[in-house]
Structures are given as C-alpha cells and as structure tokens.
Amino acid sequence: MDSSNTSHSRNSKLKGLAASPGIAIGRVLRLDERGRRQFYYMEVSAQQARTEIKRLREAFAEAHARLKEIRSNLKGELGGQHEYILDAHLLMLEDKHLIAEAEREIRSRRINAEWAVRNVADRLAGAYRHIKDPYLRERSADIEDIATRLLTTLSGHTRFNMSTLDQDVVIVAETIWPSTVGELDLNHVLGFATDTGGLTSHSAIIARAVGLPAVVGLHEITKNAGTGDAIIIDGAAGEVVLRPTKPIIRTYIEKRDLDRERRVEASVRSSEPATTLDGVRITLRANVELPAEIESLALFGAEGIGLYRSEFLLLNRLPELPDEDEQYQVYRKLAEATGEHGASIRVFDLGGDKLSLDGFEEEKNPALGLRAIRLSLKAQEIFRTQVKAILRANSHGKLRIVLALISTLDELRDAKRIIEEVKRELAESGAVHDPELPLGVMIEVPAAALMADMFAREADFLSIGTNDLIQYLLAVDRANENVAHLYQPLHPAVLRTISHLVRVAEKAKAPLELCGEMAGSPIQAIALVGLGVRTLSLAPASIPLVRNAIRSIDQSRVRALLAEAVKLATTGEVEALLGRQLPRQAPQFFAALSSLG
Amino acid sequence: MQERTVKITNRLGLHARAAARLVRQAGQFKSAVELKREDTGQTADGKSILGVLLLAAAQGSRITIRTEGPDEERAAAALLQIVEEKFGEEAPDGLF
Structure with a gap:
C-alpha cells in the first residue's frame, strides 16, 4: 500500500x-x-491539498452525522448490549488524533483525501493486529469499517475530478x-x-x-x-x-x-463489402454497449448491430431501473441509426460476472445461477417493460430481440408467450408499435447447442454467443487468470460445436449469426468463415481489420482447412495448422498483420 | 496535575465498550487526560478511543490516570470512579 x-x-x-x-x-x-x-x-498540489483537507473534514463530519442517525434508528433494535459498537465507531470519527494524522498525510505526502484515509487506516489496523488480546485485535475490523464509511462518504461527494x-x-x-x-x-x-x-x-x-x-x-x-x-x-x-x-x-x-x-487506412476502405476472393459475402455487424458507439458504426462500416448488450443501460444505476420511456428512447436511437440492417437487442443479461439486481440474493455460483433469461422469467415485470419499449421503438426501424442463456425449450416458449401478451396489450391500448419483431435464441449453453435443431424450429434465428459458449463448453471462468489459458476459442470442441450449429441451421433454413470476441480476431474470424458462418458481430473498432482478412481469403480453401481442423486433437494442433496454412493462403494480409504486432 | 493509579478489574479489560465509556467521560472535561500502562510504560491520550484501545490494558493491569487543566481534580475523580466501578458493566459477572 x-x-x-x-x-x-x-x-x-x-x-x-x-x-x-x-x-x-x-x-x-x-x-x-x-x-x-x-x-x-492522486498526487496533488499544495493548493489542492488544502481542498483535500477540507473534503476530509467534511467527510468526517458527514460520516459522523450519518452514523448518529443510524444509531438512533437502531435504538432498541440492537439492544443496549451492542450499541456500544456504534458508540465506539462514533468516537473513532471524533478522534482528533485520527483526523490530524490523515490531514498530515495529505499535507506531507501531497495526496488526495481518499488515499490518506486508506494509508492511515492501514497503518492503524496494522498496529491493532499486533495486539495479543484476541478481542482487541478484532478492533482492526472496526477501523476498516470506519475507513470504508469515510471512503464511501468521500466518493459520494465531489470526487477528485x-x-x-x-x-x-x-x-x-x-x-x-x-x-x-x-x-x-x-x-x-x-x-x-x-x-x-x-x-x-x-x-x-x-x-x-x-x-x-x-x-x-x-x-x-x-x-x-x-x-x-x-x-x-x-x-x-x-x-x-x-x-x-x-x-x-x-x-x-x-x-x-x-x-x-x-487503422486509418483500414477504415478508409470501409465502404467495400466483406466478400471473400471467391465471392462469398460475409455480413459484419457491430457489438454495442455504450450509446457513444452508435456514432462509430458508419465509420467502421458496420452493417447494423448484431448484439446490443442492453444491460449496459443499467450501468451505475442499479437498483434503479430505466423506465419504459427511457429504454424506448435508446432502442429508437438504435433502430434509426441502423436502418435496413437493423439491430439485435439482447434482453438484460444480468447476474453472473456482470451486474446484480437488488432484492435478489447473492449466489455462490452466479455463472450457473439466476441470470439472463432465468432472471427475466422470474422478474417478469422488468422483462415486459423491456419488450414493450423494444416493440414501440421497432416502428422506427428493424429491431430483433435475442434471449440469452437459454437452456430449455420451455424458456423460449414462456418468453414467446409473454412477448405475445405484451403485443396484445400494446394493440389494445392503441400504442404505436411494430409487432414484426424477429426473436432469436442465443446459443451459449451446451444443451442449447445440442438441441439447436429444436430451437431452430421455434425461433426466428439463432445467434452463437462464443464468449459464454466457450466458457460453458470448456468449464472455464473467463475472468479467472489461473485458468485463463484453458479458455481456448480454437479448441476442437468449440470448432465442432460451431460446425454442428452451421449444419443444423442450414437444414432448418434458420438464419445463423455469431457474436463474441472470437469474431474480432482476424485468424479466428477466418476460421469461423471456414466453418460456414456468414454473419459475424464484433467490436466496431475490429471490423476494418476483420474485413481485410475476409477479403484476402478464398472461402472454399479455408473451408477445406477447417474440415481438417475439426478432426484434430488439441488446440495446439489447430493453431499450428492455421498458423502454417493461412499465411500461405493470404500472404499479403498476414505480412501486414505481423508487422502490426 | 493529578495522578491516580488504578487496577483494571473488569473481566475484559479496556475493550471497546469500556474504552468508549472512559473516552466519552474524559471528553466532558477541559483538562488534558493521559493514560499510562504501568507494566509497559505505554501512554495514550484519554480522549482518543484509538489510543486507549491500543493500550490493550487487560484485566489485572494497572493504569495511571493523569489529568491536567482547570478541572483536573474533578476529571481525575470521575475517571477513577468509572474504572473502579468496572465501567458500570458487570452485572454481576456479565459478558460485557
């Protein structure tokens, strides 16, 4: 520290x-x-140090006032027995030595109030941990508690700008x-x-x-x-x-x-379609999280939005949820910005490693818990509000709705029933909307991949979400760096699963798209095209490079290459094969790519 | 300046609740209050809970209460009383 x-x-x-x-x-x-x-x-100037000291004093005063309020609210509930803990915390916030030490820290080290609190609290807690008496040693937890309270108060105020x-x-x-x-x-x-x-x-x-x-x-x-x-x-x-x-x-x-x-060069050529040397047309759509990205779609030549991660609407907002009108405004913007190409809106994918919803318990294993469609079907009002906003915005363009983490057909049927109910409500109330809203199922649970033929019959399109599909297929937490090396997009099992999905979708004549980080890597995108995927959705900034990659290859040749790859035993073998063969097939592109790295 | 030496007799010693009472009381007076653990010589500002807790004065340890200021006598007497009365918490041999 x-x-x-x-x-x-x-x-x-x-x-x-x-x-x-x-x-x-x-x-x-x-x-x-x-x-x-x-x-x-932050290191601060002498002038700013004075402001930081003022913020510190205000934070002490406010934290104290707030704690006093808490104590009077809790009176009786805690019973006199435990009130002394809050009383001790109050005294800590009144402790002149503590305040003085934090001020000294700001003044002498020229740092912001947050960091001063952190340093002083760490030192104090360290001193307490040396106490022999186990009860008194525990007081370091009280110090951490008031430090957290001060930090929360400080950040609730004007943050360091x-x-x-x-x-x-x-x-x-x-x-x-x-x-x-x-x-x-x-x-x-x-x-x-x-x-x-x-x-x-x-x-x-x-x-x-x-x-x-x-x-x-x-x-x-x-x-x-x-x-x-x-x-x-x-x-x-x-x-x-x-x-x-x-x-x-x-x-x-x-x-x-x-x-x-x-990059500028690549984006200048963004008007050219992503067509392979042998004339196979690949559609490149954008993954979008933040409204600011919508403006970059044209610059990178995205053909609509293949994945709008709607839960980003909730960023910094939870537990408050955006109401129907606010959502409508955002979805309308997506519809208008994408015109004929349209935009696929993924229903709030809450839970897991992303965001959690107030009122729902924390789970031991959120990746396998109540999230995405499971949460939508349980907290139905949230789902209905979102569907309503999407249907209304749909009258301004061509929207699609995508359900995430589907594992059984029942979930798809339940969601469909709710969407139909919302359509009826809108029709009855006379609200302007467009009921022609294609419904897609995101294939990211292995069970859904195995049952894809059934889903293809009842959904309007399938969308492979590679991030989660790889995570669930390989049982690797993608955010855990201890196992990150096992997160292998080119694992033969991943390639076989995608190949299976392409065949199933072709047979059922269901449109198939793919979104996820895989599509953003030129080599992996080429592999996906080789497996037969024709619509990719990726981060807007990655589109120019992937477009160039696609324009440099011959689809029939990479198809043959991937037919070989799915028969290999390990990721290493797949990577070796692609690493050997692709630069031969598209020497110019790969020469340019390696000079970038 | 006033000085009173007293033995901590309550079971848990100068733990959070006892310290809170002592510090609250010390804060009522204008005089400066210093506590000293006799066995270690360690001192603490009697008006600072963090300092008093850090003394870690367990049952049986002797502390000296030193007060200095306009109301030093009353302060010394009041604080001594609190310690002697086991911080008003032992009913008869309660947990706190």
Whole structure:
C-alpha cells in the first residue's frame, strides 16, 4: 500500500494478456479498491491539498452525522448490549488524533483525501493486529469499517475530478469494474493495465468497445506502478513497460504512429463489402454497449448491430431501473441509426460476472445461477417493460430481440408467450408499435447447442454467443487468470460445436449469426468463415481489420482447412495448422498483420 | 496535575465498550487526560478511543490516570470512579 516502497527500476517489462490493441504512452493513474468501490491515488498540489483537507473534514463530519442517525434508528433494535459498537465507531470519527494524522498525510505526502484515509487506516489496523488480546485485535475490523464509511462518504461527494488532470493518464488497477468506467472521463484515459482479468472479462470488452489499448492479467502491476510513473502499454503484444527510458519511448512513439496510420487506412476502405476472393459475402455487424458507439458504426462500416448488450443501460444505476420511456428512447436511437440492417437487442443479461439486481440474493455460483433469461422469467415485470419499449421503438426501424442463456425449450416458449401478451396489450391500448419483431435464441449453453435443431424450429434465428459458449463448453471462468489459458476459442470442441450449429441451421433454413470476441480476431474470424458462418458481430473498432482478412481469403480453401481442423486433437494442433496454412493462403494480409504486432 | 493509579478489574479489560465509556467521560472535561500502562510504560491520550484501545490494558493491569487543566481534580475523580466501578458493566459477572 505504501507507494514509496515500490521499486523504481527503469524499463521494467511486464507480460500480460493482449486485451485490446493499440499503443498508449503516458503516466500512471492508480485506482485502489475496497468493497468494489474504486478510488484514485492522486498526487496533488499544495493548493489542492488544502481542498483535500477540507473534503476530509467534511467527510468526517458527514460520516459522523450519518452514523448518529443510524444509531438512533437502531435504538432498541440492537439492544443496549451492542450499541456500544456504534458508540465506539462514533468516537473513532471524533478522534482528533485520527483526523490530524490523515490531514498530515495529505499535507506531507501531497495526496488526495481518499488515499490518506486508506494509508492511515492501514497503518492503524496494522498496529491493532499486533495486539495479543484476541478481542482487541478484532478492533482492526472496526477501523476498516470506519475507513470504508469515510471512503464511501468521500466518493459520494465531489470526487477528485479527472478533468483537473493536466495530462492524459493510463489507468492501473487490480481490475476495472464496469461502474468505474462509467465514472471515468474517457477523454483523459489513454489505456488500461490490470492485475486480473481474462481476454473476455468486462475490462477487456469495454477497452475494446471504446477503442483503448489494454493489457490485462498482469498479476502484479499495481504493486510495481505508482501514480505518475511513465508507462507504455502495447495492447497488441500484451506488454507493459514501466518507467521507460527515452530511447524506448521513441521506439514506441514510432510504433504507435505507424499503428494509427494503418487503422486509418483500414477504415478508409470501409465502404467495400466483406466478400471473400471467391465471392462469398460475409455480413459484419457491430457489438454495442455504450450509446457513444452508435456514432462509430458508419465509420467502421458496420452493417447494423448484431448484439446490443442492453444491460449496459443499467450501468451505475442499479437498483434503479430505466423506465419504459427511457429504454424506448435508446432502442429508437438504435433502430434509426441502423436502418435496413437493423439491430439485435439482447434482453438484460444480468447476474453472473456482470451486474446484480437488488432484492435478489447473492449466489455462490452466479455463472450457473439466476441470470439472463432465468432472471427475466422470474422478474417478469422488468422483462415486459423491456419488450414493450423494444416493440414501440421497432416502428422506427428493424429491431430483433435475442434471449440469452437459454437452456430449455420451455424458456423460449414462456418468453414467446409473454412477448405475445405484451403485443396484445400494446394493440389494445392503441400504442404505436411494430409487432414484426424477429426473436432469436442465443446459443451459449451446451444443451442449447445440442438441441439447436429444436430451437431452430421455434425461433426466428439463432445467434452463437462464443464468449459464454466457450466458457460453458470448456468449464472455464473467463475472468479467472489461473485458468485463463484453458479458455481456448480454437479448441476442437468449440470448432465442432460451431460446425454442428452451421449444419443444423442450414437444414432448418434458420438464419445463423455469431457474436463474441472470437469474431474480432482476424485468424479466428477466418476460421469461423471456414466453418460456414456468414454473419459475424464484433467490436466496431475490429471490423476494418476483420474485413481485410475476409477479403484476402478464398472461402472454399479455408473451408477445406477447417474440415481438417475439426478432426484434430488439441488446440495446439489447430493453431499450428492455421498458423502454417493461412499465411500461405493470404500472404499479403498476414505480412501486414505481423508487422502490426 | 493529578495522578491516580488504578487496577483494571473488569473481566475484559479496556475493550471497546469500556474504552468508549472512559473516552466519552474524559471528553466532558477541559483538562488534558493521559493514560499510562504501568507494566509497559505505554501512554495514550484519554480522549482518543484509538489510543486507549491500543493500550490493550487487560484485566489485572494497572493504569495511571493523569489529568491536567482547570478541572483536573474533578476529571481525575470521575475517571477513577468509572474504572473502579468496572465501567458500570458487570452485572454481576456479565459478558460485557
């Protein structure tokens, strides 16, 4: 925790996972977190230190007032026996030595109030842990409790304002929570580097969505990097250089500029369709999370939206939910922006590693728990409101609705029944809407993949969600860096499953789409085309590169290659085969690709 | 300056509840209040709960209450009384 302990070696290189391409060169801004609330470590000027001290005093006063209120509300309920705990907490907040020490910390180390509280609380808790008496030793928990209260109070106030930074920053944190990204001023953020996280963690997805370079799974970056340190992130190589020397910085500046040029070049050609050399037309749609991304669709040449992750509407909002009109406005924007191509809206995928809903219990195993369609069918009012908003917005374009985490046909039938009921209600009330709303089933549970022929009969289209499909098929938590190496998109089991889905959909004449991070990697996208997938949905910023990849290959040749790949035994064998054969099939594209890395 | 030395006799010693009572009481006076653990020589501001807790004065340890200021005598007497009365918490040999 003590940032002065960090080593200051130059050019220290850390290797992580390449989460989002691009090169960022800047200074570190470290985020700390306790109890899922992140705050900044900031160095401040003498002037700002005075403001921070004022914030600190106000936080003490407010936390004290709030605690007093709590105590009077709880009077009687706790019984006199336990009130003394709150009384002790109140006294801690009145403790002049504590306040003075925190102020001294701000003044002498020139840091923000949050970090001062954190440091002082850590030191104090450390002192308590040395006490022999086990009861008194436990008091360190009380100190943590009031520290959390102070931090919460501080962050509820005017947070340290990112716009007061005189330079752009690279965020370094254990992990980036979606809610934190919502609070950051992205105009001042150059990139992310995190200790934890796999390639499909939300940190990585968000970084790709907003087009910022990111390296995740670095394990110890928060221990090695202090706020203000110079840092280079190479998102394509999955590398971070801390405290680089000037010659290294110069090399990376060149590399960064070259990389930017290529991206601009690629996007200029975005009007050309993604057609293979032998004339097979591939549709490239965009995955969208944030409203700001809608504007980038045309720039990257996306043919509509293949996946709108609607739960991002709830970012920083829960437990409050956006009402029907607010949702309608957003969906209408999607409908109008995508015109003929249309947009697929995935019903709130709450739970799991994403967001949780107030009023529902925390689960031991959320990935296998009450989430997505299971939650929609249980909290039906939320589902109905969303469907209503989508049906109304549908009169402004061509929307589609997609159900996530379907594992049985019953769920599809129940959802269909509810959607039909909502249509009837809208018709009866005379509200403007369009009932022609194609219904898709997301294939991401192995059971749904095996039963795809049945789903193809009752749904309007199938959409393969590779992130979750791989997670459930291979039983790998994609955010757990201990097993991240087992998350293998090119595992033969994944290829066989996708190949099976393509055959089933063809036979049933059901449209098949694929969304997920796999589609954003040029090599994996080529593999998907080889397996017979014709519609891919990916992060907008990845579209130009994938389009170029598709335009450089011959579909009949990659189909033959993939027919061989599905017969292989291991991911390593698949990668070796593709790594050997694809550069031969498309030498120019792969030469350009390797110079990017 | 006033000084009173007293033995902590309640079962749990100067734990959170006892410390809270003592600190609350000390805060009522204008005088400065210092507590000293006789066995270790460790001292603490009697108006700081974090300091008093950190003394970790268990049952049987002796502490000296030192007060200094306009109401030092009353303060010393009141604080001594609280300790002697086992912080008003032992009914007869209760948990707290």
